[in-house]
Amino acid sequence: MARFEMENADMAAIGGGASADVLFEMGLVAATGRDCEINLVEAHKWLNIAAIKGSPRAAQLRSEISEYMSKPEIASALRSAREWMTTH
Template sequence: MAIMGEAPATADILFQMGLDSACGRSGKTDLISAHKWFNLAAMKGNMEAARYRKEISGEMSAADIAEAQRSAREWLKLH
């Protein structure tokens, strides 16, 4: 999922993946994945992603947030 075709994932693509995870479009709502994608999108400059990440953080435990951050770091290492 890091590479969409030949081009690297854009902030907009990462943001959409966060929305999909937060809304459960692929099945079950996954706030950990949503936080990860919003975090990555925010790192690429999507300010709306930063707002969504902050909003869902209020619904997550510290352990869940830490897991999402670890997952984002792993994604960055691979891509």
């Protein structure tokens, strides 16, 4: 898997051609707080997109993370993922 050093994943120009592995890694970074603060909403967003692109590991981790999130947080993550998918 590739290693990423991004200040803000939303500013990364990864585009819609990003592989599920890249998106899964971005979700892991946000979920674990690797080089950033833990952000479950961002983690859910990237894992959701990775799952849509075919990563079963992302779908499993997204499900586990959602157990620690409120309904409004999950809704926010889903909205954000939908917006990203629409623009990329």
